[in-house]
Amino acid sequence: MMRVFNMSGQAGSGESTFFEQWNSYRKVIKYNYMSHAQIIDVIRQELYDLEDISILDLGCGDSHVLACSVDKEKNFRYLGIDTANDAIRFSEQNLTSHKGIARHIHGDFFAEMGRLSGDFDVIISGYSLHHLKRENKEEFFALVSNLLSARGTFMFYDAEVNSGESQSDCKTRTYRTIREHFRQLDANEMNALINHVRDYDLPEDEDFHVENMRKNGFIDIKKPFKDKYDLYSLYVSKKPA
Ligand SMILES: C[S@@+](CC[C@H](N)C(=O)[O-])C[C@H]1O[C@@H](n2cnc3c(N)ncnc32)[C@H](O)[C@@H]1O
Numbered sequence: 001m002m003r004v005f006n007m008s009g010q011a012g013s014g015e016s017t018f019f020e021q022w023n024s025y026r027k028v029i030k031y032n033y034m035s036h037a038q039i040i041d042v043i044r045q046e047l048y049d050l051e052d053i054s055i056l057d058l059g060c061g062d063s064h065v066l067a068c069s070v071d072k073e074k075n076f077r078y079l080g081i082d083t084a085n086d087a088i089r090f091s092e093q094n095l096t097s098h099k100g101i102a103r104h105i106h107g108d109f110f111a112e113m114g115r116l117s118g119d120f121d122v123i124i125s126g127y128s129l130h131h132l133k134r135e136n137k138e139e140f141f142a143l144v145s146n147l148l149s150a151r152g153t154f155m156f157y158d159a160e161v162n163s164g165e166s167q168s169d170c171k172t173r174t175y176r177t178i179r180e181h182f183r184q185l186d187a188n189e190m191n192a193l194i195n196h197v198r199d200y201d202l203p204e205d206e207d208f209h210v211e212n213m214r215k216n217g218f219i220d221i222k223k224p225f226k227d228k229y230d231l232y233s234l235y236v237s238k239k240p241a
Helices: 022-030 036-047 064-069 085-095 109-115 134-147 167-181 187-200 206-215
Strands: 053-058 076-082 101-106 120-126 148-161 219-226 232-238
Touching: 022 085, 022 187, 036 064, 036 120, 036 148, 036 219, 036 232, 064 085, 064 120, 076 085, 076 109, 085 101, 109 134, 120 134, 134 148, 134 206, 148 167, 148 206, 167 187, 206 219, 206 232
Parallel strands: 053 076, 053 120, 076 101, 120 148
Antiparallel strands: 148 232, 219 232
């Protein structure tokens, strides 16, 4: 049976509504509305020289990013966590032609992180952290740090408010961008996405993200990408040796 979790990590309903209609989000990816292509370029470069790695993908969605970032012939062990049924089904399909071994957990990544053990060489969190409450986000960075191996790489990309901007103003800019530029979504899809942003998105700013990485011992913190609408940022950071 499908399990859906709310933002506090307890069983509930609603949060994944937009993502249960995965076909709409596939359009977002296909038309590069949230800069997946540029994000893949960066992640691909980061993974290029790594061999036989273990990867944890938090809110993996359909794993399009990982599938496009890692060579099909490479050995790797992948664990994707997501609450959305459709997403996991597409993720399995997207990774079938890869040599790496893919596993999935259908559940809340925040709850599952506390139960996981082991050192991951790479942890990815893509467009999923902004759903957590602030205090859970703080704990999230500590959990990532615990699960990442020495010299491991943490890559996260997400909605980010500009310095001094309120979440509400950032969301207003987001609605405008969706309406003006996400042209291949039909009216229902646009409304579903805007409602999702309105009801569930809790983006933070750069200071919050960087401070939490620093506090939890991450080094070499870089922001190699920010999108042209100033809505989404990608960070790459490392665990020390
Ligand atoms: C915007 S999509 C991003 C998917 C993918 N990471 C990407 O970069 O395209 C957000 C994904 O995170 C999942 N998600 C959100 N909150 C989650 C949670 N607490 N636990 C597990 N999955 C979650 C959603 O179901 C959805 O698949």
